[in-house]
Amino acid sequence: MRQELPRGDVPLAEVKRDAQTQQRVPFHDVTTQVVGVRVVIVLVTAQDVADLLDIQVTDQEIACSGSKVEAPVDRIVAMVSVRPVPTSWLAALPAGGRLATTITNTSLILTATKTEDGGAIGRIERDWAMFMPTRAGVDYPPRERTLLERARTEDGEDVDPGRFPVLDVIESREGRSMLELAAPDIEHHHETDGDTRIALMLHTDGSWARAEQAGQAFPVVHQGGPRRLWDLLDEVRDHWLRHGQLPLYGALARVTPDGTIHLRRGTWNAVIG
Incomplete structure (x- = not known):
């Protein structure tokens, strides 16, 4: 039929x-x-x-x-x-x-x-x-890799202890979406080196962040450029803790x-x- x-x-x-x-x-x-x-x-x-x-x-x-x-x-x-x-x-x-x-x-x-x-x-x-x-x-524009290398290797303009464990943002679907509304077009990377986890955040405006966490210790967060990208992610996680969910x-x-x-x-x- x-x-x-x-x-x-x-x-x-x-x-x-x-x-x-x-x-x-x-x-x-x-x-x-x-x-x-x-x-x-x-x-x-x-x-x-x-x-x-x-x-x-x-x-x-x-x-x-x-x-x-x-x-x-x-x-x-x-x-x-x-x-x-x-x-x-x-x-x-x-x-x-x-x-x-x-x-x-x-x-x-x-x-x-x-x-x-x-x-x-x-x-x-x-x-x-x-x-x-x-x-x-026919394809997306090539990504600029210079900022990624800086984020991996440089000391940040601000270096502070992190308040939350290092997060693989790409796998945190609602958290990543919430962050995207606050700061669109952030590029995320997550890497491991033994028991050390490393999260990298980049933006085309020149902002970058790197959070490194060894084992269960508090992470160390490096941030540079015009905005503090890891702080924006912390605001999303603060919202989740205060309300028990994201909206x-x-x-x-x-x-x-x-x-x-x-x-x-x-x-x-x-x-x-």
Whole structure:
């Protein structure tokens, strides 16, 4: 039996899992976006696309950013992360249309319903997921390694004992997301040397931090540049200790027509723009 689905996106996993997708959903009713590729249905590589659809995919199409959606669609399920919500997504949805996406460099899943004023109302789901952010070329810009080497080897402008154990921030999904809202685009590294754990934090504004902890001793924290990145992380951990949780998962979300995301939970609020 043919199953009719609303116009919108079919996730990669669904396409691979169900070989009958072509029979279930007309291709002209489906648009899927994955980082770096924009075609009728998109898998991970251009070769996947060619094999599935028997089409030619040009280098220009492979390099195309995956952030633009053309109207009309009833549902948008993004296979990329964004910050803020692209205005083309909001414009493509009718009032009552549904949106699901992840926020760049966080584990936050935003689900929302389009409102009459051109924005959307929803929440941050009580679950987590991460996707790669959109990009404008065939690859992301190369990272500058000089600051990483400085963070590994230099003494900081401030050197202080740490108040908390060294944390692998990348594995602390909600903590990393909370920090990302306070200070977007921090790069994290976690290394071990015997029983010594080392956390590195870098930012393109020149800020850096290194925390080193031997065994169960208190860590030593080195910080340099215009901001104290480890102090920002400590503020997130302070919030968790004071309240017993972080406020992100389950927060109410309001998306304004320009794509800015306003979060609120109790007395806590934040803006993602």
